[in-house]
Amino acid sequence: MTQLTRLRDEMRQRGLDALWVSRPANVRYLTGFTSPADGKVLVTQDRATLYTDARYTVQAAEESALPQFIARPPATYEHASADVGRGVVGFEADHLTVAGLEELEAAWPDATLKAAPGLVEELRSCKDDREIEAIRAAQALADRVYAEVRPMIRAGVREADIALEIEQRLRRAGATNAFDVIVASGPRGAMPHGTASDRVMQDGELVTIDMGACLNGYNSDMTRTVAIGTPTDEMRRVYGAVLEAEEAAVQAVKPGARAADLDALARGILERHGLAEAFAHSLGHGVGLMVHEAPGLRGTSEDVLKPGMLVTIEPGAYLPGVGGVRIEDLVLVTEDGYEVLSQAVKETV
Numbered sequence: 052m053t054q055l056t057r058l059r060d061e062m063r064q065r066g067l068d069a070l071w072v073s074r075p076a077n078v079r080y081l082t083g084f085t086s087p088a089d090g091k092v093l094v095t096q097d098r099a100t101l102y103t104d105a106r107y108t109v110q111a112a113e114e115s116a117l118p119q120f121i122a123r124p125p126a127t128y129e130h131a132s133a134d135v136g137r138g139v140v141g142f143e144a145d146h147l148t149v150a151g152l153e154e155l156e157a158a159w160p161d162a163t164l165k166a167a168p169g170l171v172e173e174l175r176s177c178k179d180d181r182e183i184e185a186i187r188a189a190q191a192l193a194d195r196v197y198a199e200v201r202p203m204i205r206a207g208v209r210e211a212d213i214a215l216e217i218e219q220r221l222r223r224a225g226a227t228n229a230f231d232v233i234v235a236s237g238p239r240g241a242m243p244h245g246t247a248s249d250r251v252m253q254d255g256e257l258v259t260i261d262m263g264a265c266l267n268g269y270n271s272d273m274t275r276t277v278a279i280g281t282p283t284d285e286m287r288r289v290y291g292a293v294l295e296a297e298e299a300a301v302q303a304v305k306p307g308a309r310a311a312d313l314d315a316l317a318r319g320i321l322e323r324h325g326l327a328e329a330f331a332h333s334l335g336h337g338v339g340l341m342v343h344e345a346p347g348l349r350g351t352s353e354d355v356l357k358p359g360m361l362v363t364i365e366p367g368a369y370l371p372g373v374g375g376v377r378i379e380d381l382v383l384v385t386e387d388g389y390e391v392l393s394q395a396v397k398e399t400v
């Protein structure tokens with residue numbers, strides 16, 4: 052079943068005659084258009100139109116099989132009003148701004164606008180073979196770059212220089228950073244999102260490296276924590292606890308597993324090591340056209356894993372003033388279990 056066919060089924064079930072798609076990742080997913088921030092899609096039961104402007108006339112025609120209408124608002128809305136009519140039109144309430152909604156209300160006065168968050172995101176959460184191969188390639192590149200840069204992580208080197216090496220190598224390979232590279236050494240390791248700073252790394256420290264490649268629109272995401280020399284006994288104990296939680300959660304990945312249960316499994320292990328308070332974020336998230344997407348692997352999640360989902364498993368422990376550890380793998384949910392896509396070495400510290 053194509054993506055549009057599945058989307059139309061969902062729309063029927065929710066009583067929608069049309070869906071106005073504004074989130075860039077969703078526009079790209081439905082159209083293949085690689086400048087989706089400047090595109091929108093109107094999907095009805097018998098038509099789907101890509102709207103973009105004249106900067107992209109040639110590009111949109113090359114990239115998308117959907118019919119295109121090249122204009123800017125208000126001409127965009129005037130064209131779409133023929134399909135919208137008096138129907139019920141869903142909008143992406145978790146993306147469209149209040150101003151954007153007001154524009155639609157003014158342009159389509161006869162339509163009923165209805166909040167319809169998460170429709171395309173739900174479809175995107177299970178990847179098809181082409182998407183899985185794209186993410187596999189992004190992760191393989193990230194693994195290669197990590198292996199090349201790992202020997203440069205040593206005392207006397209700035210965090211920023213490690214991030215720069217990673218970014219340069221990704222760019223030379225035709226990719227970009229999926230997000231700003233996190234290089235958090237020593238006490239900075241207590242910041243889960245400690246992007247690389249001017250700090251000079253020192254002997255006896257742990258260093259957290261969190262990096263991803265964005266290749267052909269698809270992202271990877273992986274974290275390793277490494278030691279320079281010999282860290283303190285306390286930090287080695289924390290590393291062991293996080294690794295135990297990470298491995299246990301990865302091994303529990305399978306179709307039917309509840310995301311909240313996986314989060315609880317990892318959290319329970321860290322709690323037994325006295326680190327419950329130190330695990331300051333969720334266990335993981337889906338990865339695809341966005342770095343963070345469905346499913347959410349957190350305590351409040353109602354998501355259940357299905358084959359084709361690609362998720363991170365990334366417990367961490369963060370001790371303010373002392374340091375931190377995170378270990379993250381990118382994991383594919385298969386028909387009967389899981390496959391770990393991230394292959395970068397996890398070291399004994």
Ligand SMILES: CSCC[C@H](N)C(=O)N[C@@H](C)C(=O)N[C@@H](C)C(=O)O
Nearest residue numbers: 230243261272332333335336342343
């Ligand atoms: C700014 S993108 C950072 C990507 C990083 N690998 C990552 O996912 N970090 C997690 C700690 C994170 O941000 N988790 C989210 C889903 C959360 O717990 O809310």
